[in-house]
Amino acid sequence: MQLGxxxxxxxxxxxxxxxxxxxxxxxxxxxDTASQIARALRRQAVPEGWAGDGADGLEARESEIAASRAP
Structure with missing residues (x-):
């Protein structure tokens, strides 16, 4: 079937x-699932007792990471 x-x-x-x-x-x-995961990630803090460059880097970029996953 063709247009027309x-x-x-x-x-x-x-x-x-x-x-x-x-x-x-x-x-x-x-x-919807991705949005729920993004909201959950925004609520997460750096785990208690985690220290070092990785923890510092995550903490410094938390808002940027969360914003990039925002719906």
Whole structure:
């Protein structure tokens, strides 16, 4: 089916509309999960007793890391 041969836009989609909607729903769920993880990471502090360059680096970049994962 080609553009101009039908007035039904769904006839131009070579896959099922329901299949596309399922993919959209799955990606929306993944996005929601990623947002939840980002919120949880923003609430995390450097673990008690962790010291050194790694801990200092994380603490210095916490807000930057959280902002990069914000929804």
């Amino acid at each position: 041969q039908t007035s039904d836009p769904t006839a131009l989609v070579p896959r099922s509309v329901a299949g596309i909607e399922a993919v959209v729903t799955a990606w929306q769920k993944r996005g």
